[in-house]
Amino acid sequence: MSQDSLYREAADAYSSSLDRLARAYELDPEIRRDLLQDIHLHLWRSLANFDRRCSLRTWVYRVAHNVATGHVIRRRRIRDRLVSIENLETMPGSDQGELAASQTEALERLSMLIQRLKPLDRQIIVSYLEGMDAGSIGEITGLSPANISMKVYRIKNILRRWFGEGGLHAE
Amino acid sequence: MPSEFPMNDPRNIWQNQPTEPFKMSADQLRHKAQQRQRKARFEALFSIIVGLTLCVFFARTLVTADELLLRTGLGLLSLWCLYSAYQAYKWIWPGRLEPDATLSTTLQSYRLELEKRRDYTRHLWRKAGLTFCFLGLALIIVPGLIKALGDPRLALNVLPVCVLLAIWLAIFFPMRKRRQQKLQHEIDELDTFERESQ
Numbered sequence: 001m002s003q004d005s006l007y008r009e010a011a012d013a014y015s016s017s018l019d020r021l022a023r024a025y026e027l028d029p030e031i032r033r034d035l036l037q038d039i040h041l042h043l044w045r046s047l048a049n050f051d052r053r054c055s056l057r058t059w060v061y062r063v064a065h066n067v068a069t070g071h072v073i074r075r076r077r078i079r080d081r082l083v084s085i086e087n088l089e090t091m092p093g094s095d096q097g098e099l100a101a102s103q104t105e106a107l108e109r110l111s112m113l114i115q116r117l118k119p120l121d122r123q124i125i126v127s128y129l130e131g132m133d134a135g136s137i138g139e140i141t142g143l144s145p146a147n148i149s150m151k152v153y154r155i156k157n158i159l160r161r162w163f164g165e166g167g168l169h170a171e
Numbered sequence: 172m173p174s175e176f177p178m179n180d181p182r183n184i185w186q187n188q189p190t191e192p193f194k195m196s197a198d199q200l201r202h203k204a205q206q207r208q209r210k211a212r213f214e215a216l217f218s219i220i221v222g223l224t225l226c227v228f229f230a231r232t233l234v235t236a237d238e239l240l241l242r243t244g245l246g247l248l249s250l251w252c253l254y255s256a257y258q259a260y261k262w263i264w265p266g267r268l269e270p271d272a273t274l275s276t277t278l279q280s281y282r283l284e285l286e287k288r289r290d291y292t293r294h295l296w297r298k299a300g301l302t303f304c305f306l307g308l309a310l311i312i313v314p315g316l317i318k319a320l321g322d323p324r325l326a327l328n329v330l331p332v333c334v335l336l337a338i339w340l341a342i343f344f345p346m347r348k349r350r351q352q353k354l355q356h357e358i359d360e361l362d363t364f365e366r367e368s369q
Contacts, residue, residue, distance in 0.1 A: 129185035142276025
């Protein structure tokens, strides 16, 4: 399969996921557009070396997260204020579990939470929200499934505090 | 906006957020990649040409200068410009700083990116050849300064430059050290995290 057709396949299947992923790393719409373009550019280039040793999904997410992480690292002032999942767990939640009034408000609350996290923790929470299991997240991040499970457990606690019981309901 | 799913289910909220379709085709991406490469090549060439031009300028001035100290200073500046041109070729030339987004897991990629930044900050002085630059400038300026000591009016003229230089040095070194420490702290955190993960 050629690089272009592989890219088309990846873009068809994961375009929306990549858009959401870019939102997790960048709030500013203009900069986010550039970041998304960068992700697609790297993805297209990388597919010339795709050897099917992992699934296309894992490959796409790895490239996307790596590009987005590079973006966060370059923005040093923002990176200095980021916290880990463990830190966030001990911080007070937004509205302490009150339900959001609308979809937009709920999404804003979720985005606010994600934007406070360090890149690696952000990768885990985004992958979790995308519906991946610990094994798949481990394949992308390089962490062991046991470690991911621990992180996901903490993420669920945080989400429960920020969104009510649904944080746990979302399995 | 009416809610179509529970507001307390973060996965649904996340997965059902409105997204925009990405409109570029593979051909457009190829074109964009070529455009970027051309731009990067132009920037590298520009830096190389500026470095070489300044190198020739200082070398020519060196030939006509009389004083030994001045000649040594100009020689060092000329060498520094040549070195800068080489560094521009080494670091800015397209393809040399391409992030390897494919061969590593995100943990490795994150660590590599942090290490690259830490090493750049740590060796900035050496990599930029600033010793040549400052020594060269000092050899050119100091003889003039010594002469100026006899005339307080001349000394007053150079005072602002000296104050600015002192302020810059006082800010530069502590800031560089702080940045290095922060990056090292992040790398240590990742190490601990990875160890615990195994």
